Amino acid sequence: MKWIDSLDIAIELYEKHPEVDPKTVNFVDLQKMVMGxxxxxxxxxxCGERILEAIQMAWIEEAE
Structure with missing residues (x-):
């Protein structure tokens, strides 16, 4: 996956960290989580702020 794959990244984050509320993750931690x-x-x-914001929004939607 690449940074532009925000939906795929969000799905992976949701599956790997189901206990995490994506609304509470700051961009520094989000970047580390994605790279992990x-x-x-x-x-x-x-990676930039817009990319991280897109990933976070997709993750929030995935979690709802």
């Missing part, structure tokens, strides 16, 4: 996913393979420098 087994299928994730992208450069951390390619």
């Amino acid at each position: 996913l087994e299928d994730f393979d992208d450069d951390p420098k390619r």
